Amino acid sequence: MGITVRKLREEDIEELSRIEAASFSMPWSAAAFRDLLAQPYCTYLVALLDGVLAGCCGYTKLGEEASIDNVVVAPGCRRKGVGKTMFAELLRTGRQEGVKAFTLEVRDSNLPAKSLYGQFGFVCEGIRPGFYEKPREDAAILWLR
Ligand SMILES: CC(C)(COP(=O)(O)OP(=O)(O)OC[C@H]1O[C@@H](n2cnc3c(N)ncnc32)[C@H](O)[C@@H]1OP(=O)(O)O)[C@@H](O)C(=O)NCCC(=O)NCCS
DSSP, X not given: OOEEEEEOOGGGHHHHHHHHHXXXXXXXXXXXXXXXHTOTTEEEEEXXXXXXXXXXXXXXXXXXXXXXXXXXXXXXXTXXXXXXXXXXXXXXXXXXXXXXXXXXXXXXXXXHHHHHHHHTTOEEEEEEEEEETTTTEEEEEEEEO
């Protein structure tokens, strides 16, 4: 079956919130994901690995810019190309919807994520000092224009 990518659905949300909790010190709740489904300016995709929910990513669109708010792959599904496949699809979807520039924030120490974004051409254009909590850390602000 391999990796497939489709839009986020209500039925994904419970499992997705478990993936979040296993991946972040300040995870998004199921309610936060449910709110997104109702927002026309939010686009969220999920990746399935062999038919099982393996990850999620999405953006909020403001004019021709999109802010990528969440990228996560389940711990047991990492390093299998899931992140790269769904992220490529997210950028493709955005461009189809008229997005000209993408931005995101990432913990400065998060080398796996920074490496993933770098492969797609994202570059660091600034630092938000102390942006993250648990633990407090600077955010690198990346852009793909
Ligand atoms: C970042 C993350 C989404 C990558 O997902 P993934 O499915 O493991 O990524 P892929 O297997 O598609 O790998 C894509 C690229 O990411 C980078 N990468 C992924 N894991 C890495 C690691 N442990 N160390 C270094 N680079 C890594 C590499 O550049 C890799 O490309 P390569 O295979 O050609 O080396 C995943 O590690 C994750 O969910 N981390 C926790 C949540 C998180 O930090 N999200 C980002 C918040 S901004």
